[in-house]
Structure formats: C-alpha cells, structure tokens
Amino acid sequence: MxxxxxxxxxxxxxxxxxxxxxxxxxxxxxxxxxxxxxxxxxxxxxxxxxxxxxxxxxxTRDDLVTTLISDVYTALADVVDAAWAAAPAPDPAARIQAWAHAFRDWALTHPEGFRLVYGDPVPGYRPPEGGAAPEAAHRVCTGITALAAAAWPYAGPRYADSDFQWSDFDPGLLDKVRPAFPDLPPAAVALALRIWSHLHGLVSLEVYGHLRSQTLSPAKLFREELAQLIRSLGITPARDRPVT
CATH class of the missing domain: 1.10.10 (Arc Repressor Mutant, subunit A)
Incomplete structure (x- = not known):
C-alpha cells in the first residue's frame, strides 16, 4: 500500500x-x-x-494560454493587494504609492507576464466564458478603484462639475466595482481609469524598452509622475511631507 x-x-x-x-x-x-x-x-x-x-x-493551446493568464493575474493581484494592505490605512498617499510601486516592480520582474495580460494579444486566442482569470482580474480591477476611493474624500470636491454618468462605462466594469464601492459616484470611477492610465502608461513604456534612449532614471521618472498625480488629487505625497 x-x-x-x-x-x-x-x-x-x-x-x-x-x-x-x-x-x-x-x-x-x-x-x-x-x-x-x-x-x-x-x-x-x-x-x-x-x-x-x-x-x-x-x-489545446488556448487551455495553456488561459492557465498562463490566470497565473499571471493571480500573482499580480497577490503582490499589489499585499502592498496595499501593508500601507497605513489612514494614509491614502502611502497606500496609492505602495500599490503603484508594487505594480511597477512586478511588471519589471515579470515582463513576459505583463505583456501577456496588458500588451500583446495572443493571435486567435479565445478565452473561456467569463474570462481567463475572472477572480484575479476582478481583484486587480477593484484594487485600482480602491486607489480612487482612498483619494475621493480629498479629490471629490474637485470633480463636483463632472458630467460622467453610469451609462458612460462598460456594464462589465460596473458589475465589478459598484458592489465593492457602492458609495462612489461615476466621476470616481472615471478617476480610477485616469489613475490607471498614468500608472500603466509609464510602466508599459518601460517594459517595452521605449524609455531606454530617453532617460537613465526611469524609476525617478515614475516616482515623480506618481507624486504629481497624488498632488493633483489634493493629497501630499509621503516624501513631500515635512519631517516632524
């Protein structure tokens, strides 16, 4: 036996x-x-x-690709969720910075995974019904929205004249974020997408090597872009704060 x-x-x-x-x-x-x-x-x-x-x-090849996407999304979600949880909850700037730096570090350490889920589509790939990684992708999506939710008490008054309506967003996106953040208005969801575009844009340029001929300090560029983004939300970035 x-x-x-x-x-x-x-x-x-x-x-x-x-x-x-x-x-x-x-x-x-x-x-x-x-x-x-x-x-x-x-x-x-x-x-x-x-x-x-x-x-x-x-x-099939598609079964393999589905497994790869699920693994990649799960690994990413675990990393950014852990960074978010480790930052002090009453400090929205620290939490946004922690999430963003964790995302960049993960992408640079796993460029093939980043390209698989955020870059080059696999030709002819057909994901299963519900997506390749519905649970992990949901976690990443709600994590991005959590960045906007953390900033909203400070940023909200700046968007009082926003004309965004729920009809401006994909229903699939709303199915993910509205149950998790029922008190956020449409303008906050738009803000989450803008935050995501800032983070994703620079990281994509770095992963694909497009910054190599422009700067010798991509980490500094990312840090400054992130700090400026946080200031635009009405929050003081952690490193801008006076030492007490």
Missing part, C-alpha cells in the same frame, strides 16, 4: 514539475518570439517531448 502511494506521489510531483516547465517555456517563447510563438509543438520541441505528450498536460 505504501509503495503504491509513493508511486502516485512521484507521478503527481513529476506532473506538477512538467506543467510548471511547460508554462515557463511558453513565456520564454513569447519573450523571444512574440505571442504567436506560443504553440504546443514549439514547447514540445524545446522540452524534448513529443507533441502528443504535451497534449496530456494541455488539450
């Missing part, structure tokens, strides 16, 4: 290790050849396996 259990345990460990290697090779292929380089045959060739053996782990 013990030997049967040990054999089963070895098979499970081997399968988990092979699955992890398949996903690792897929992201490496994407990094070197773009999203259309992710094919089960190419992965099998890189790993010295037969194509039929790969199909024992992922029935």
């Amino acid at each position: 013990g030997s049967v259990g040990n054999t089963k345990g070895r098979r499970e460990r081997l399968r988990a290790e092979t699955t992890a290697e398949i996903k690792k090779v897929a992201l490496e292929l994407m990094a070197s050849g773009g999203p259309d380089a992710i094919t089960l045959r190419a992965i099998a060739r890189e790993m010295g396996m037969t194509a039929n053996a790969i199909y024992g782990y992922f029935a």
